[in-house]
Every structure is written in C-alpha cells, then in structure tokens.
Amino acid sequence: MTSSDLLWMALMHFRRREHDQCTAICTEILRTQPKSQAAIFVKCRALSSKTWIDDTELERTGDTDLMSEDIAVSVMPRPGTSIAHPTSSSMSGVVNQYVRPVSVCRITSQSGVSPTLQNVTMAATSEGSYLDITNLEFLEFAHQTAMAKAICDYLIYFVRNIKQALRLCEEVLKKKTSLEDWWWKCRFAKCYYRLGLYRDAEYQLICSLQNQNMALNVLGLSKVYMRLDQPNTALKVLQKGIEKMPEESHLKIGVARIYEMMYATCRSLLFYKNALVLDASNIEALACLAANYFYEHQPELSLRYYRRLLQMGVSGPEIWNNIGLCCFYSSQLDMALDCFDRSLRFADDAADVWYNIGHLGISMGDFHMAHQSFKIALSLNQSNAEALCNLGVLSLYARNIKIARSYFISAKEVAPTLFQPHYNGALLAYKLGNLQDSFAMVSSALRVNKAHVDSRELKNNLEWHIRAL
C-alpha cells in the first residue's frame, strides 16, 4: 500500500476513535518517511485524543497539595463563602445499629481522572513519544498553527510535559498574528494551572476571554477560583458567562457543582434541572438528580432517572449498583438482586456491591446470606469498616459475643470516624455489665456524632449506674 492509502486508513481509524490502530499505522508511515508532517499530525491527534480528559471539573487535590502551603486567603471564612467550611454539614440522622447501605456512586461524564501534580511531573517521557522533545524539535512547528496546536495538545495530554508545552505556547504567542488567538492563551492557562500557578492561569484566562467568549475559559476560570477557595468569585464568573451564553449547559452544570460543594442542595438541583432543560441527555445532571432523589427517600423517582441513563447507553457497575439500591428501597427485592448481579459482572472492585447485597440479606431475614456477603466484601476490601460493624451485629445475633466484640474493635480501628461501632461496642459492654468500657465507648461515639439519641440515652443510663455505684 502506498503511504497515502495508509494515511487514509489512519484517518478512518481516527474518525472511528480507534486510536490504537491509528497510532500504529502512523508509526509505520513514519518509519519510512520520518518527516511526514501529515503522519505526525494524525499521530499527535490520535494519541492526545486517546488520553484526553475532560478537565473542566475540579479534580480532587492530591496528597502533595495537602502538605503545601495554604493558598486560600481567608483562614476563617464567613459561613457560605468557602468550600472548606460549608454552611451546614448534612448529618444524616441514621439511628440504626446497622450502617446503612452506602455508596450511591457518582456517575459523571468524566472519562478519567486527570493526573495530580506529581503524576504530571514524574511522568516519564513515555514510550510512545516519537518527537524528540529534548532537542526542541517541536519549536520548528510554531509557525504552523494547526500543527502547533496538535503538538501542544499532545504535550499536555499525552506526554504531560507541561514545561515543554509552555515553551511552545510562548513561542507561538510571540508572533503578532496569534496574539489574538484565545486558544493559545487557554492552553497557556491550562499549563499554568497544572503547574499550580493559579494567578498566572487566571490572567491568561481573562485575556483569552477578552479575545473570545468561550465557555471553556469561563469554566477554567471558575476552576481556578475554586482552587483558591473562593466559590463566590467562581459563581460570579459563571453567572456572567451564563448571561452572555444562556444556552450553554456546561456553565449551569458548573454552577450546580459549586453549589453542591457548598452544600446548597436546593440551588444545586435547580441548576442541574436548568442544565437538563438545555441538554436533555446530560449524564452528570441526570446522575446527580437521581442520587439526590435517592437520598431524599424517593427511590422510585430516582429509578426513573437511572432508567433514562440506561436508555442513553450509560452502563457500568455504579449505575447497576445504584439501580439495585433504588429497587431495594422501593421493596422490589427480586429486581434488586438482579441488578446487583449485573453490577458484579461489570465491577472491578465489587466490595461495595457485596456489602449492599449483605444488606439485602439482612432485610430479607437471610442472615446467612448476609454474613457470607459481608465476608466477601471484607475479603475484597480489608478496611471496609461498615462490613466489619455489620458482621459484628450479625455475630451478636448468633450469640458469638467474643467474635462480635473483636469485630467492633477492628471496625473502630479501621474507621474511627464511624460512630456505629463505638455505639454497638458500648451497648455490648453495657449488656455484659462492663460499665467502665461502655462509658468510654459511648463517649467516643458521642464525640463523633453528637446528635445520636440512642447513644445519649445509653450515656444517661450509664451515668445513673455509675453514680449509684
């Protein structure tokens, strides 16, 4: 086959999003014609599309960022002005010895987690890289806009060599013609953001916005402000963007996300619904609404949203798990089991699913099945404190007091922030007449959750007993 045919093949693969095949063909072309710009271009595009991530959403901060200096201005912000100190943490008043079934997993449109800082910088120049970036070969392409853009994306998304990408951006922006190009400034900002230079990123994004009103820039800017812990500034930027682009659903999603982080659920839902009006198949909005209805004890409504997601072809362990939970809460137990089954088929990490199946067992009265499921959950994830706690309760029912106690103790060790094992342990100790231990444990349970009525009652009882002694 001639090289042009090969190139055509590569393009076809690229269009079908078969990036691996596309890359392979391009590599082959490049072996014979190392200077073929067309091949370089297609390969760059394929590789960066393959590792492309939607980086408009605020990613979780890495461990390294926790150590680093505080970039937020206000140490003690007023209520409602920061995400680090939300207005009211929503304490669900669970008054159950059992831990309630957890993890309605968040389903988003994200295809991958964007790498945290150390990944970016530690990433070795990967095997697939064929442009010798140390020799600065790429700077030759700075004057060819399309080529430079492809290479820039390749550097940012595939090689993850931000420094080099920055150099390329700088080289391109030196030309008078590209001074007005919002795209380059946006990429500049992306690089700065990845490097943690948020103020520089902010400046570039504002410049870029002046050139061209783009939703991407607005989202980027709001992300920068969220990083600086200024949700109100971020909201202001987004609102301004919405005024200019009222049809843009992504901006509404952005607003909803921020409200969600600030625990302003009502407003967040409002914006998710607004977004759905504009874009009826927005996965994130659907999933968030579904999860919200689930937590508001309306599993049937939630089920409708999940069904819509399924219809759209979104499928995965999380969604089946969530549907299972909805069915479970709307008392369609047979359906629930089926759904969990499917979820297990997809899942890599099935501990949570098994845990939920265990709950199903408890509510059906099939303690044996429950026991087995929790055991499996535990074997998959050693530090599943909820499973440990529930196993403890089950053992109590089976009159294995010693085993129950050891379960509670290990649950406490694994997750000291969970109050149930403390309370259960205290209750057990109380029943056994070990008032001292019981008092200590119930105190720690109350430290974790002040609002737990049963714990308080138990403590009162204990105090009465101790005083009587």
Add this chain to the structure above:
Amino acid sequence: MEVSYKVRLEKQLEAGLCAVGRFDGNHPAVACAAGACGQVLLYDPHDELQVTTTSGAPPLRTLNFNKTITALDAGPLDPARTRAQAKTTRGVTPDENDDKVVRDVLLVGLGSALMVYDVDLNSDIFYRECPDGVFSCRFCTLQGTEQPLAVVGGNCSVVGFGWQGTELFWNVAGDDVRCVAPCEGDLLVGSDDYEIRIFRKEESIYEISEADKVVALCSLGKRGRFAFGLANGTVGVYKNNERRWRVKSKNALVALLATQTRDVAAGWSSGAVTLRSASNGQVLYRDTFDAPLCSLVCADLKLSGSVQLIAVGVDGEVRGYLPAVVERDTSKAEDDLRRKREIEQLQAEKRRLVGELRALEDQPQTPSDDAQGIPGDTQISLDVAAPVHGGGFELIVATSNETYVVGAVVLDTDGGLFDGETLSCAPARPTDKLGIIVRPKKNFPASLKLQIHVAARPMSTSIHVYEVDYKLPKFCRFYRVAEEVAQPSSWVKFDVPTNVQRVAQYLTQAFVSTEAVETEDNQVKAYYVGLDGSPLRVEATKDTTGTQVRVSTNDLATAAEVVQDISTALDVHELESEASFPDESRRLKETLEKVSTHNSIRVRLTAEMADGSSRVKALVLKAEDARLMADMPRMMRNYDELMRVNEGLIAEYNKRATNHEALLAALKQVNQVVQRASQLRVGKAKARVVADARRAIKKGDAAALLSLIATGRTGG
C-alpha cells in the same frame, strides 16, 4: 484630645501597613499586616461570629496572602456592592435598609501585584500583576472618572484601576513612588526624587521640590491644602504650591493623617503621636506609645457616633482618641484664647530681649580697643567665580577694607543640596578674601544663608558675624563659560512667543554666570559646563512668531528641566518641541529589548520553579512514606534527591531574583525616559505624550516611543 479606650491585640504588626474599613457594611474593622509571610489581621470589635480567646486578647481574623505585603488600604471600590447583595450571595436574608449600605473592600499590594479582595464574601474583585511594583496604594476619587480608583504607586509610575481591574489612569513620576493621596479630585504623588507632584486628570499641575524623599502625603480637605512628610522627619503643610509651615524631628515618620477637625496627626518611629494645627503647626496634643507606631487611622470603631483618631503601635496596642470637649463658640473661651496668645507673644518678646542683653554684655567692655574691633564701615561683597577644578563654582566673599575673613558657613535652608545641610570653610591663613566651593547635588533654586566671620586680625579672638542671603540660580550645577563648548550630539528645539531679550534675561538669572548674557543681532548664544564636565549650549534666534530656542545637551533629563523652567519663567502654557536624542534613543531601544527578553526568561523560570516545587512536595511525601514503612535505603534515596532538587530550586530562585531586578531596573528606565520626553513639552502636549507612551509600551512598539521623544507624536 484624650484617650478614650485602649486595646491590646498582642500581635506584632508591620509598621505603616494598616487600614480601616466597613467590610460588612456596618462595623468598621481595623486591618493590619503582620509578619513577613503576608498575613493580614482583622480586628472587628463588633463581629458577632467570633469568640474571644482565652488570654483575653480580642479575637482577630486572619487572611493569608502568602506574599510580602507592601501596601494596604480599604475603601468602597464599587458603589454597587451593597450589603444586601453580599447577604443574598451568602444565603442570608437581607434586611430592608441593607440596599443602601455600601461595603468596603481591601486593597492589598503584594510586591509586584495588586489584589482587591472582598473580605465579607471571601472573593477577589480583581488581581492584577503590576510589573512596575506596588510601593503604595490608595483608594482615590479623581476628577474625570466617575468611579473610585485603586491608585498604585510603583517604579516611576502611578496606575489607577477601576473596580473591574481596568487601567483608567496612568502617569509617570521621576522615581519610585512612595505615597499617593487624593486631594479634592486631584492626585498627590510623592516620590524618591524629593518631588511632590499634583495631578489634575492626566496633567501635572504643580511639581514641588522638597528636601528629602517624600514618604507621606494627605489632603487636609479644603482649598488645596495638604500635609506632607519626608524621610528625614520633616512634617509640613502646603497650600497649592506654597509652603505654610514645616517642622523637623529626629525620628522617622511612619504615619500622617488629617483628623476630622482638619488637624495634622503624625506618628513617629519613637512611638510618639503628635497632633498639630493645620494652619500654623502648633502642637495641640502629644502622646507616647511604648513601641514604635504602626499607623494612624480615623474611624468610629466603638460605634459611638463620632469619628475617633485611632493610633496603632507595632506591638498591637490600639488607642482611640476623642477630641476634648471644647466650647469654641462661647466668648469666654475666645477671650481665654486671645489672652493666651498675647502672653505667648510677650514671652517670645522677653526671650528675644534677654538674648540681646546677653549679647551686649558679652561684647568687649572697652569699645575704644581698636585692636579687637573692626572698622564700622566694613562691607561684605559676594561674588561668583569660575570652577577651579573638578566642577562646582566658587562663592567668593571679600571685605572692603583691611580686615580678614576667618571663616564662612553656608546654610541650606531647603535641604537636599549638599550631603549635610551646611558647608563651612575656615582657611589656616585668612586673607580679606575667602572662596567656598559649592557643589550642589541637584538643580534647585535654593536660598542659601551665608554666615561670614570677619575679624580685624587673623588670630583675633573676637569676630564679627555677617549674615548674607544668597539665592542660587535654578541651574546651579551649570557654569557659564565664554569660549564655545563642544557640540553635544543631542538637542531639543522649540518656539517661545517672546523676544530674544527675554530669553537672554532668563538665561542670566537661571544659570550660574558672572556676567549677563548679551544678545547679538537678535541672536543669543550661551555655553555652559556642568559639574560633571558635560557641555550645554543654549541658542536662541528670532523667527516669525517669537524666538526659537535650541538647547543642546547629551542628557535628556537636563533638557527636560530646561524646557520646564523656561516655560514657567516665560509664562508659556502650551509648548510643543522637536528633539533628537540619538544616544538616549539607542539606549531606550536596548532597554526595551532587554525588557522583552527578561519577560520571556521570567515565564520560563516561573514554570521551572513551579515544576521544581511540585517535585519537592512529591519527594517529601515519598520520603515520609518510606520512613513510615521503615524502608531506610529508599528514604535516604528520596531525601538525597530532595536535597538535590531543593538546591536546584534555590539556584533557580536566585536566577529569577536577579532577572526580576534587572527587569525592574529596565522598566524604571523606560518610565523615566517617558517622563522626560513628556517634560520636553508643556501643557496638553505633555499629557498626550504620557498617554501615547503608555499605549506604545503596552503594544511593545519601540518605533512609536522613539517618535514620541522626537516629535511628541506617535505618527512620526
């Protein structure tokens, strides 16, 4: 005045960095900078959300800016930012009258960036990089702009930002701008070149030379009066461009403020607070702190209904002062005041008479002793002579008869002309003549006081002191020479609508010269040599409308000074000029190139450093992990690597710091050239040059800048 309350914040504060504002719209809060890591502490005595600390110190809110804070101010930047809006944003229901309550925002200068921060909403209003640096910043409402501006004084420049972060005002100053202040719609700018400039819109209406670096300025709120403070401890008051009074202190001035009653409050590094009357500088009140003073502010901190003067010490002590209850309107008080004033006058008279009496007593008892006294008809003559060597000119003092000049002291009342404030000379062998070499540090028409000690014999024990005033010409650094000097490569050419004789007259009195400048068939040629030996030629010829003046000098600054002085002396309000400064232009071109290279290097170095610092973080974490897992070899490896990365980082930092300094110096040079280019013109042309130059710098258009110097227009 009396102290009405004292609060101890128990924190070390940074001197001079303190502001007061109503950040929530209702209660004033004091914001002070503390520590080198850029913390701002907010003291709000009325904040309901805060709990008192156990030690009894009042609660403080902390804001982290993570950079050294160089300036701080508070004010209502955007009048639309009411309290009601803030409350709805925070999810609190606003009250009825919240719509009218305007909140203040905090203005923070962070070395090379300006951040305007809304404290109540925890939100930026804007953040701007200021490559010229932020040495001082103030909220100002100026004529011609509807909204209040955040005015930043930096490296030779003054920038005003609107609340959206847009640049609405830009101007140049001669050196680093240490203080800016609004003054009834005008802008006061004090800089390190001892100058106070008053800008009205874009045009500078007055330029006042002072004796030292200007560190503080504040408007006194009526008829162009303002107070100033200098680095050498001088405080005084100007009305427009004439000085009303000034006093000097040994301590360094930290804060200057106009109180509600329009008096001048000054805070000193010794911890003293003095309140002086604005009209005559009389001390009205004095108080002393244990520690140096941090700042002075005016606010109603206690919500008592009247504004108090608040003084803050660097050790965190806050004192509020209430004006003493004076019944000014009753006739008794007035009577008292008059009587007091009369007594003061009589006391002063008494002191004077006592001094005179003492002097008379000290005089030789026997007036017939001619050996000691000098003839009564002794006259002192003062002359100027050519520079001897190494520049400077000589003031020659001579007596008219056979007496001896044993010594002379030159006092510079304005200061700043010599290294100290005096020059003295006492030759070992006095004659009837004495020459004092004067080498002024700057061109300034100072009035000198000469004390000349004359005695009948060289070794006489009693001497007569003559006091002579001498007014230096404006260009006291240039001395006129008779023979033609070398033609400098650069010149500036302009027309003045007067005749040649006026120009000649001007030249005679503006430069150090022994004889008047003569006109020869409507032409004037005058040659001067500067203290550093640089030539200066001024030629004037008659043309159709008036006189064409051509000033040739290699130094752009000198040319600018000459143009400005001629225009004031000849009463010219609008002046365009043509100039050619090849050397200066070449240097400017080089500087601009330097700026662009430094800028691009800066981008790279910043990326490099951010990369390094993220690697450091990762390595610290990895090493710590290894330590916890007791994997000592790996821990060692990681720490080893960490050390190397860290060293690299420090090296990068040093590179970056040098680069930054070079960049700052280059930018300063550019600003200075713009300033001088504008000073080659007068009136509208001057303001236009500044505005056009700013545009050209932003675009990086070197050609436009050069054409601005040459013709005053960008078009060439």
